[in-house]
Amino acid sequence: MSKGIIVQKYGGTSVSDTSRIENVAKRVIATRKKGYDVVVVVSALGDTTDKLLELAHKVAHEPSRRELDMLMSTGEQVSCALLAMAVHSLGADAISFTGAQVGIVTDASFTKARILDINAKRITCALKDGRIVIVAGFQGASPNQDITTLGRGGSNLTAVALAKVLRAKVCEMYTDVDGVYTADPRVVKDAVKIDKLSYEEMFELASLGAQVLQARSIEFAMKFGVPIHVRSSFSNRAGTIISKEVKAMEDIVVSGVAANKNEAKLTICDVPDKPGIAARIFKDIAKEAINVDMIIQNVSRTGATDISFTVPASDLTKALRVTKDVSRKIGAGDVTFDRDIAKVSIVGIGMRSHSGIAAKMFEALAAAGVNIEMISTSEIKISCVVAKKRADAAVRAIHKKFNLGK
Amino acid sequence: MSKGIIVQKYGGTSVSDTSRIENVAKRVIATRKKGYDVVVVVSALGDTTDKLLELAHKVAHEPSRRELDMLMSTGEQVSCALLAMAVHSLGADAISFTGAQVGIVTDASFTKARILDINAKRITCALKDGRIVIVAGFQGASPNQDITTLGRGGSNLTAVALAKVLRAKVCEMYTDVDGVYTADPRVVKDAVKIDKLSYEEMFELASLGAQVLQARSIEFAMKFGVPIHVRSSFSNRAGTIISKEVKAMEDIVVSGVAANKNEAKLTICDVPDKPGIAARIFKDIAKEAINVDMIIQNVSRTGATDISFTVPASDLTKALRVTKDVSRKIGAGDVTFDRDIAKVSIVGIGMRSHSGIAAKMFEALAAAGVNIEMISTSEIKISCVVAKKRADAAVRAIHKKFNLGK
DSSP: OOOOEEEEEEOGGGGSSHHHHHHHHHHHHHHHHTTOEEEEEEOOOTTHHHHHHHHHHHHOSSOOHHHHHHHHHHHHHHHHHHHHHHHHHTTOOEEEEOTTTTTEEEOSOTTSOOEEEEOTHHHHHHHHTTOEEEEETTEEEOTTOOEEEOOTTHHHHHHHHHHHHTTOSEEEEEESSSSOBSSOTTTOTTOOBOSEEEHHHHHHHHHTTOOSSOHHHHHHHHHHTOOEEEEETTOOSOOEEEESOOGGGGGOSOOEEEEEOSEEEEEEEEEEOOTTHHHHHHHHHHHTTOOOOOEEEOOOSSSEEEEEEEEEGGGHHHHHHHHHHHHHHTTOOOEEEEOSEEEEEEEOGGGGGOOSHHHHHHHHHHHTTOOOOEEEEETTEEEEEEEGGGHHHHHHHHHHHTTTTO | OOOOEEEEEEOGGGGSSHHHHHHHHHHHHHHHHTTOEEEEEEOOOTTHHHHHHHHHHHHOSSOOHHHHHHHHHHHHHHHHHHHHHHHHHTTOOEEEEOTTTTTEEEOSOTTSOOEEEEOTHHHHHHHHTTOEEEEETTEEEOTTOOEEEOOTTHHHHHHHHHHHHTTOSEEEEEESSSSOBSSOTTTOTTOOBOSEEEHHHHHHHHHTTOOSSOHHHHHHHHHHTOOEEEEETTOOSOOEEEESOOGGGGGOSOOEEEEEOSEEEEEEEEEEOOTTHHHHHHHHHHHTTOOOOOEEEOOOSSSEEEEEEEEEGGGHHHHHHHHHHHHHHTTOOOEEEEOSEEEEEEEOGGGGGOOSHHHHHHHHHHHTTOOOOEEEEETTEEEEEEEGGGHHHHHHHHHHHTTTTO
16 A cells, blocks of 8 residues: 655756666665655756757757757656666666656747646556656646756756646655755854745745755745655755645744845936836836846935846846936936845744844844845845845854854 | 658768768758758767667666667757757758657567657648758657667668658668778778669678668668668768669679678587477577578588588677587587688679679689688578688679679
8 A cells, every 4th residue: 555655856966977876766766665656756967958058059059949948858868767777777666757758738938838737647557557657857748749848947846746746745855955954054054954944935045045946846836735845865864844834833933044146236326206217117127038136216305216126147237238228218327236245135934923023134234244235025034135245244143143053 | 842852861970069960951951952841860979879878787787678768769869959950050940850759650669669650740741831850760659658769770760761651752861981882992992882772782782791771771661662872971972872673783793792790600510410400409599589690501421410600799609508508409519610700792683684603703712712611692692601811802802803893
């Protein structure tokens, strides 16, 4: 009698070479031996994706997106076939499938397709036959049978979607770290692993710079109510469980602190204080597919105001061009920028029911002599933009102030 | 108005790196510009197949054949996507497909599947849209949608089968040589390119050691009456046309001479001369999947005879074991072997209507002082086993005797 289905997802670092693939095979078999049906989702081996992209850019400056998906999807196909072989050679039964083969139907937005439907019949049949099922992550097929890929973090999406459809007990995300920490352990020595997080907290942490899981896959898990267990493929210790908010979580006011050093700040000076101006600015920026993060506008005193906002550092050049353009059109002043910034944030479900959290954070920064350039808050997070070179000090000060190291 | 469909197949050496892929893209576009609809079949890039096999054997001693096909088929998928990108970046329209996507249905004999059916609707639709169609060679899918591969020379099979289904005017096989030669040009300096060959002649030449095309794809082309044009992807010169026998071909008595140095000879001494003994011997050998080539048995004088036969050199160890075993069981004598042999053969449709060809070949060998160890003949070929170190001399002597250099 099966104890239920567990979906396990192994990222590129967990299958970067054949000895690591064997390690994964052992873990998968161990889970099966505990009495679970196991469905495994794998990413491409280590740097395969980069190597394939390099080939594509050698033959074409702007490769067709349909052909890119045809090309890139081979990476996961290779790793799932190899993992199936490795499981076989340890004496267990396994079968590998591409996304198309397990009926992952997506729209035809190549390189960033959305899953429309999953017909998991082949998976459930194979599980009934007692087999370990291994699925190539990151990919599907359009209704027209063209191969598609799901964009960044696509293998996580595959895992979460399969967990949902198969009604799995849990979706285990294997990575090279033990779980989610209260802060980056490389920056804060006494950072500790968080045992439980709500989807909302993890979503904010991911958006704010915690590298463990992409925001998109958390969103997906939250939407479908799939419990996630983030853990290391190199140890047997429990990692971080991410699930629906439970009452106990509210006792923990701040779950973690994160820093994002990959943003840049732009400021448009002397913006006329008229209705519709802000809309005009950010519509033009959105047209260029630039993600704007924080936006700050102070009250106008003179009929003109300054508007500041942050964008991913990689989009700065593009953002500057558009912003200067729009500034001229609306009769605003100079556009200034700063790439030496960092966004430091705290996240916690408990903030909703506790007051004074922002003040405590600002106190911590003040005591550490860190100047705050911008502030932005939401229901469960507070972010401050500070000078990039003071970011680590800020994180340490906040971590200590909230006693996150316990 | 299209002038008809041309199928072009490019082997691994023609697409071994990105600059060669660009070269192929140019050729493909040039053919399209001449007014033909073009369907391209590609092999995997250079040594991809070896690299993937190496990975498989690192994770499993005896990899599952289903998973091997899942793995190996990615090689051709990569090259067809890259070729499509290269065609795009030269401004022409192209679309790539896997074997499964173009409806190449095979049986489920993984690693050596047979094509059952081809539903070429996606190809004809894409051609109607004015696109160049690029198909991953070597692969198909079973009725169950499992990915299969067609075994050695599988991309040639894909090309020939598509040419048949699409009623193509010709199937062009691109390789790194100019065509089929009267003898190996590395051995015989005045060897010349053959302009036309019948399927039967090419089939024999391929079986006898000419490396240009595998016997299996010739057999297929012959069965379906698909004209083949073997030519170089590095020049624009016409190569060798292989087609149905036409009257003029009979005037050429001997088309070419080939040597195969990868065989070994075994001899079972003192075999009892009783009915059923030979059957017994070769049934046991066939059970081990060893391909026996020539078999020679002389008339018995003493109630016992010697039986000699040749096998691929790579099978010698296995063949020796089986043969010693069977020899003991049937009460025969010692088993001897010789790996220093070569099979030198002449092939020609014209032999059927000309006598004295064998005698002329033996004369040539005698004059060159080459001793003949075994002889085997068919309607359109004569093979002699000689010492391996005399094989090149034998080929040169025969080439000269029949005046093949013209």
